[in-house]
Amino acid sequence: MKAASVLVVLLLARVGALYGHRLDWSWWTPIAYLWHDAAVAAAFGLCDRMLVRRPRAMWAIYAVAVAYVAINVPVTRVLSTPMTWPMWQAARGPLVDSIRHYATLSNIAWMMAVVAAGAAAPTVFRGTPASALIASLLLIAAAGPIASAHVATRGLERNAWTALALTAAPRVAPAPVDRNWRAPRGQRRASDDLAWLRGAAAGRHLVLVSLESTAAQYLGIYGMNPDVTPNVSALARDGVVFENAYAVYPESIKGLLSVLCSTYPALGTRAEIYAGAPCESLASALREHGYRTALFHSGRFGYLGMDAVVGNRGFQLLADAGDIGGRRESSFGVDEESTVARILEWIDRVPPDARCFVTYLPIAGHHPYEVPRSAEGLRSAESLALQKSGSASLSGARSASLSGERSRFTTEFDRYLNALRYGDSALGALMAGIRDRGLYDRTAWIVFGDHGEAFGQHEGNYGHTFQVYEENVHVPLIVAVPGRVARRQRSDRVVSSIDIAPTLLDIAGIAAPNSYQGTSAIDDNRRMATFFADYSLRLLGLRDGAMKYIRELDSGRSQLFDLRADPGETRNVADRYPDDVRWYAQKLNEWMK
Known part of the structure; x- marks a missing residue:
């Protein structure tokens, strides 16, 4: 019965x-x-x-x-x-x-x-x-x-x-592999020259900004119209835009480990286990070379074990929502204006003859995409652009809902775009504050997305943690050194979030620790990017040139996409390229044994 x-x-x-x-x-x-x-x-x-x-x-x-x-x-x-x-x-x-x-x-x-x-x-x-x-x-x-x-x-x-x-039992961990295992199946030499970046930021202040839940496809510099992140676009004019950058993991905390430590997190593990893990962190390397180091987070370090990832990693100051306070609080954190103000206060206390390394982790962009009431509407210029275009030009996502001269986002995607705009305004305030202090041309920036955000572009794909499609893991990456480049440069190199720490050290003229599993994006050699998800299904994936491969571990199913011909990942061509599928599967097996 x-x-x-x-x-x-x-x-x-x-x-x-x-x-x-x-x-x-x-x-x-x-x-x-x-x-x-x-x-x-x-x-x-x-x-x-x-x-x-x-x-x-x-x-x-x-x-x-x-x-x-x-x-x-x-x-x-x-x-x-x-x-x-x-x-x-x-x-x-x-x-x-x-x-x-x-x-x-x-x-x-x-x-x-x-x-x-x-x-x-x-x-x-x-x-x-x-x-x-x-x-x-x-x-x-x-x-x-x-x-x-x-x-x-x-x-x-x-x-x-x-x-x-x-999903209760421990699952698969990445195996220790040689750095060269990311060598691609096809062309192995980069077609562009980024050698000018090596050491270009030596002696400068360094700012690392992780844009929350920001996929590349939603930014103007990657083709989004209208551009809801004009400050990111302005910053990109002073450096290099990497067109094919990928997050190792579509979630913030373990993804941050890959950035700060240039180390792959393990599949099926909690962030708390990394508290005692060996890590020659980016902040530690810079601190050894005389930099003052600080990390500011508009959210809370207690979320998902984040304190285990950022604690004892070389930051002289760690400040989250509880330390910053703010004019507006939510369950996730505080307003970005308060965080930016706290960053600038700390910069003001850095001695004039010292260099500083600032890491800024905003929360604007995180679900439920709430912003302060003063930031709920679009600026007039953006509203006009939306009215002229009629909708946000994003295939498969919900279009913007327009009403009158002042646009209020009403659907999830609309509110998300407004949250990105709000986060971009905070970045603009930080840029302006550094410029007002006469430090803009003495500062280098790396701005990246910690992971993407999905709005149904693929069947059942919402949020960010469950899949490894482009909307989940293809992220923006900008390296800007104001005053060193006449105009924006674009690079089609495939890079990974695990490469961010060695890249930042490279532009600062500092050798990366041998323990790093990533390599500088400035190197001439092409590489693949690998990524995985484990919140629901166990998925492994890689990007190799124009090809994107995804493998579902439990079912053994493979998906292969030619992103040059099919950027929306709508046509699985695995059956047409069985040799490629076998080679990519073997590479991922080497990574996750």
Whole structure:
């Protein structure tokens, strides 16, 4: 009886999860999507038999099972995945505003419907023959792996309980590899010359800015129209724009480890384990050469173990939202104006004959894309540009909603663009403050995106942590040395966030530590960029020239895209290039053993 009741609850949750998704239909499709539900219902039926003499305990277990399934329905509807173990680790106080944002009537109604089904099902199915049902469910579960080999379910076959169980155990760590393993399959020499950058920032102040949740495709210097980040564009005129830069990991904290330590984080691990990990950090290297070092974060170091990544890494000052204070606070942090003001105060205390290294980690751009009320509307010039264009020119994303002379963003993508504009205004304030102090031409900048942000460009792809498509991992990277270049230079080299620390040291004229796993982007040799995701599915990927390869570890499925012909990653050409697929798969196996 309880097996049938659990099955009904899971099937209703399945309807809610799959509603609106495009499914690959074949004779295998029903089994491929339902075998996890069958396995859980069968296990519950067997457990019911074992606890037949303890009915109260079984009813308690049943209530918990139904409640947990109900909680996961809105999560799956929004993120296309049930809660996984890493997601539960991330669901802390700073995400309260994001969670509240999705407490909609529709999502609450789905939760209540699942709870109601769970309450009514035991009465409806009283007396159902358990043995025959359990046997049938076990047959479906046994056929599930075979069906999954024929249908690409993208992880949607998992239910609340199997998603949690499958992600709870430690998984795969990157293997120690030689630096040359990133050598590409094709052309190995860079076609452009960036040698002028080597040592170009020697003796200058250094500023490292990590743009929160910023994919390259949303910035004007990468083709976005209108340009909601004019200050980034202005800064780029004084240096090099890397057109093919990739985040190692589509999440801020472990991604920051790759930047500060030039070290790959491990797949399936928490950031807290890196507190004692060996790391000759960027800040430590600069401090050894006389730089004053500080890191300012508009968010909170307690989020996802960030303190383990930034602590004891050579920064003489670490300041987060709690230290900075601010005119506006959210669950995630404080306003950017307050952080910029604190940065400039610290710069004012640096002795005139000293050099400083500032790391600025804003939060503008993070979901739910909230900004201070004074920054909710577009500037008039941007509003006019939007009205002339009619919409934000982004394929697959929601267009901007315009009303009158003052535009208020109303959809998620609209609000996201406004958050990027707000973050860019904070960068502009920092640039202006440094210019007002007569330091602009004595400062070098590296500005990059910590990861991207997805708005449905690919099926079920929202947010940033779950996939490794371009909108998730292709990020902006600008190296600016004002006064050293007459006009903006663009480079088509493939670079990685793991290369940022050695690149910054290279332009400062400082040798990078031998422990770095990345290499300077200025080097003449071409390289591949590698990246991975593990919040839901275990995905590995790489970019090699024009080719982008993605491998799903659990299913073994491969995707190969020619980004020159297909920048939107809509045509999987893996079947046309089997030799390339085998070579790329072997490279990723060398990385994750």
